[in-house]
Amino acid sequence: MNALAEQFTLHGVGSIFLYTNEAHPGENFPHLTSMTQKFEHARALRDVLGVNRPILVDALDGACHRAYGSMPNMTWIFNRAGSPVYKSDWTDHNSVRNALAYFIDVMQRRRGRERLVPFRVERLDYRTSDPDGFQAGLARSGPKAVREFKESGL
């Protein structure tokens, strides 16, 4: 997603990461109990995992996250007027790239005086399954996160 942000910034696309709750709390990254801790975890996202997009932090009660559906790693795209034009219950860079390319084409067609009206579409996208990467993420949080996911049945 970092590379995608850099690729599209010249097309008037901004990108942020919005820090929520800990999906898999563990010994190294336990559940959040204060904003101070939430800022610390958010900085680790930048310093350890290398997220170089601007990171914004939600309120401790997750007001924003909850209003948008509380999925652990979802992506939304907003237009300048504040209307969402894309929402995905999981983040996949290929899906986001595809959507951005489409919306940039729409903007170019509008600049060409083409008359366009919106409509809604639903589509099932596909992401690469990476169980090893997922387990590595759990391990970074700690053995507790690994164990609880295994026991959760999810």
Added chain:
Amino acid sequence: MNNSDLLTAYNYDEFTQAKVLPWLNFDNSPPLGEPAPDFPLWQLDGVATTLGEIWRQNQLTVVEFGSFT
């Protein structure tokens, strides 16, 4: 649910179906093409902003939600 209970439940201390699944509510999230709700957010240096201030800065804004874990 009072604020203290909300903070504890949202920031669940263990990953179990009972604690996680009730929060997953994507099907009832804001619709596409209509003004979306705005919320206060904070930069890493603690400076306050809003989601609206963010989306007004560009033609399009990608917002990835997530955490370290």
